[in-house]
Amino acid sequence: MSPEIRFLYSWFLDPLFALQHAAAAPDAPYPSREATTERLHTFVRLWNEEGEMMKHAMQESLGLSFFPNVVDVHVVGAGKRCFSSPVILVGTIPDESLVDVLTHELLHLLLNDNTVRLDLRAVHETMFPGLETPTRNHVLVHAAHRAIYLDTLHDPARLERNKLRDADSPAYMDAWRIVEERGHADILEELRTYYQKSGFTLAS
Numbered sequence: 001m002s003p004e005i006r007f008l009y010s011w012f013l014d015p016l017f018a019l020q021h022a023a024a025a026p027d028a029p030y031p032s033r034e035a036t037t038e039r040l041h042t043f044v045r046l047w048n049e050e051g052e053m054m055k056h057a058m059q060e061s062l063g064l065s066f067f068p069n070v071v072d073v074h075v076v077g078a079g080k081r082c083f084s085s086p087v088i089l090v091g092t093i094p095d096e097s098l099v100d101v102l103t104h105e106l107l108h109l110l111l112n113d114n115t116v117r118l119d120l121r122a123v124h125e126t127m128f129p130g131l132e133t134p135t136r137n138h139v140l141v142h143a144a145h146r147a148i149y150l151d152t153l154h155d156p157a158r159l160e161r162n163k164l165r166d167a168d169s170p171a172y173m174d175a176w177r178i179v180e181e182r183g184h185a186d187i188l189e190e191l192r193t194y195y196q197k198s199g200f201t202l203a204s
């Protein structure tokens, strides 16, 4: 079972993002509601091409099942970053990155809201002691995403494009480096060992 991903225009959040945008870049126009709704339709079309496969690959790589049956993806006009809880996407994400950006956010969601109620903080403390929080929060996400790029999609160039997008974030890049050094398969295997030690019966 994997959740339905439902894209919604966020009438509540969009004005807040517009205010933030106006404060950061007073001269840059903020997308209209109509433009963002149009963008949302493009997001739906792009996600529909790969979404089912991605949801399956995410759950498979982490050995977890999403708790929610429906995940609402709130779309706003523009902003500096996207979020996973709730899932918020900015309309300025380029077409070619949409599926990968949303997969990143959904991997965070899957780790935080799954059917076994994983204690993610305890996992992080056991597997990655001493890492700064922003880096630590991205090691499992990137390990799973690397598994999807390389072992499911067999598309190393797409992985490299993701890393290029992350180049301005030291925490993201640290997490990619750790995943490469330790190996994504080894990290994901260690995660499964952790599940067994902590007594979880995993959904197949």
Ligand SMILES: [Zn+2]
Pocket: 104, 108, 138, 141
């Ligand atoms: Zn993230």
